[in-house]
Amino acid sequence: MKTLRHSFFCLTLILVAACDAQEHGPKISTPNTIDYSYEIVADSIDIPWGLSLLSSNDFLVTEKAGILYHVVDGKKTAIKGLPPVYVRGQGGLLDVAHSPNYEEDGLIYFTTSSPLGEEKGGHTALYSAQLKNDSLINTSLLYKGDYNTKKGQHWGSRIAFDTEGHIYFSIGDRGNREVNPQDISRDGGKIYRLNLDGSIPKDNPFSATENSRKAIYSFGHRNPQGMITHPKTGQIWVHEHGPRGGDEINIIKPGKNYGWPIITYGINYSGTPITDITEKEGMEQPLYYWVPSIAPSGMAFSTSDIYPKWKNNLFVGSLRFEYLERLVIEKNEVVKREKVLDSIGRVRNIEQGPDGFLYVGVEGKGILKIIPKS
Amino acid sequence: MKVISLFFVSSFSVLCLFIYQQKPLKQSLVDGEEIYIDFCMQCHMTNGEGVPGTFPPLANSDYLDDIDKTIYALKFGLKGPITVNGKPYNSVMVSQGLDNEEIADVTNYILRNWGNSTEEIITEERIANIQK
Numbered sequence: 408m409k410t411l412r413h414s415f416f417c418l419t420l421i422l423v424a425a426c427d428a429q430e431h432g433p434k435i436s437t438p439n440t441i442d443y444s445y446e447i448v449a450d451s452i453d454i455p456w457g458l459s460l461l462s463s464n465d466f467l468v469t470e471k472a473g474i475l476y477h478v479v480d481g482k483k484t485a486i487k488g489l490p491p492v493y494v495r496g497q498g499g500l501l502d503v504a505h506s507p508n509y510e511e512d513g514l515i516y517f518t519t520s521s522p523l524g525e526e527k528g529g530h531t532a533l534y535s536a537q538l539k540n541d542s543l544i545n546t547s548l549l550y551k552g553d554y555n556t557k558k559g560q561h562w563g564s565r566i567a568f569d570t571e572g573h574i575y576f577s578i579g580d581r582g583n584r585e586v587n588p589q590d591i592s593r594d595g596g597k598i599y600r601l602n603l604d605g606s607i608p609k610d611n612p613f614s615a616t617e618n619s620r621k622a623i624y625s626f627g628h629r630n631p632q633g634m635i636t637h638p639k640t641g642q643i644w645v646h647e648h649g650p651r652g653g654d655e656i657n658i659i660k661p662g663k664n665y666g667w668p669i670i671t672y673g674i675n676y677s678g679t680p681i682t683d684i685t686e687k688e689g690m691e692q693p694l695y696y697w698v699p700s701i702a703p704s705g706m707a708f709s710t711s712d713i714y715p716k717w718k719n720n721l722f723v724g725s726l727r728f729e730y731l732e733r734l735v736i737e738k739n740e741v742v743k744r745e746k747v748l749d750s751i752g753r754v755r756n757i758e759q760g761p762d763g764f765l766y767v768g769v770e771g772k773g774i775l776k777i778i779p780k781s
Numbered sequence: 782m783k784v785i786s787l788f789f790v791s792s793f794s795v796l797c798l799f800i801y802q803q804k805p806l807k808q809s810l811v812d813g814e815e816i817y818i819d820f821c822m823q824c825h826m827t828n829g830e831g832v833p834g835t836f837p838p839l840a841n842s843d844y845l846d847d848i849d850k851t852i853y854a855l856k857f858g859l860k861g862p863i864t865v866n867g868k869p870y871n872s873v874m875v876s877q878g879l880d881n882e883e884i885a886d887v888t889n890y891i892l893r894n895w896g897n898s899t900e901e902i903i904t905e906e907r908i909a910n911i912q913k
Binding site for chain 1: 819826832835858871872873875876878
């Protein structure tokens with residue numbers, strides 16, 4: 408019996424090791440020829456977390472440590488009047504985005520780790536504001552997660568818009584995976600949907616559910632740090648950090664449960680299992696999952712004609728392997744993965760500008776613009 | 782005489798403990814492990830092995846020989862090229878927003894694990910004294 412148990416243990420170890428080692432999906436490739444270069448359009452930013460491009464020479468960048476930069480023609484100005492930013496662990500000033508009606512309303516939206524509230528610690532908050540003379544005015548708190556915690560992990564948070572007047576944003580599980588992601592009466596581990604003025608849409612999936620947070624749009628998430636509206640379907644695409652292995656891409660549907668931590672393709676950092684199942688009825692399967700984890704951050708589709716070979720491809724930053732990943736997706740299946748800007752540094756963010764160029768946030772560097780070689 | 786000096790020594794120790802509120806090493810190591818898991822492990826990994834080429838190891842790490850430099854990095858962040866165990870790294874570690882007690886705890890924990898060892902007990906006061 409003892410021997411049997413021992414062999415079983417060994418077998419489990421081997422299986423776990425094998426799972427960890429084997430790359431899932433198409434193998435990441437490196438192009439034979441590099442037909443692009445880059446230029447730095449904003450420099451000296453430690454963690455350029457969020458980026459909102461108003462035009463090719465006018466954009467907003469968040470520095471995680473709590474600075475909002477307005478960059479015009481390469482010159483950075485720190486914007487005054489930010490609400491309190493709780494800099495702790497992975498938390499700080501997070502994403503920034505401008506309103507789809509920016510020409511008319513002049514609104515910017517941003518997410519931050521916030522110490523507001525009665526308990527010690529912090530949680531993710533979403534604000535709107537306007538810019539005037541290098542200051543924020545009409546700053547309005549649209550949503551604040553609770554309950555606060557001193558945990559440093561998993562704040563989310565990315566922002567996206569649909570074409571029907573909604574804003575979406577994410578909050579990670581806040582380091583409490585056993586409680587938050589599966590409980591819709593609590594914040595954390597969720598994608599949220601609000602109207603652009605911060606009110607809660609009447610047709611949100613849990614608006615009639617008793618004892619629920621009505622702003623929740625989907626749940627069962629770990630730590631989503633990439634969100635983009637699909638340019639053709641208008642659906643909200645999200646990726647999230649898995650544990651060790653099991654980073655995921657999901658298409659977000661209202662009211663759905665994305666399974667964390669009941670189902671996952673990942674394991675604990677220590678190598679021990681989290682769960683022995685990867686699928687369950689009533690829980691969504693990812694469109695794609697990464698094993699090993701690339702630690703994804705930022706997400707964009709390239710839709711312009713500036714990079715003809717990359718048209719309609721998905722781009723995702725890799726914090727862990729320090730490159731930008733290009734994913735070719737056909738019929739919602741990842742068929743090719745390629746390294747762009749290999750060994751560039753920790754890629755925190757990727758956006759397509761209104762000029763069609765791709766802009767990349769790299770830690771310790773700043774914002775890079777990818778230039779095709781003609 | 783012996784009894785009296787013992788009395789003085791113990792009163793003095795209790796007084797010191799009271800003034801600095803220094804927690805016992807055992808408790809510091811327990812709290813330090815929790816901080817490590819929450820704030821450090823994602824990059825430096827479960828056994829302090831780091832990620833080759835990206836995140837330097839804490840296990841058997843020669844960078845930790847200079848304790849004040851280690852504390853400085855934890856308190857204020859670290860960026861630019863460094864060499865750890867003969868290998869080059871060039872990345873950014875930002876300040877994690879930990880308070881002095883938390884930095885003392887996690888430093889005690891790191892200095893006593895994965896092949897590292899020290900006789901020194903890092904106190905909250907020592908962290909407070911390290912300035913930019």
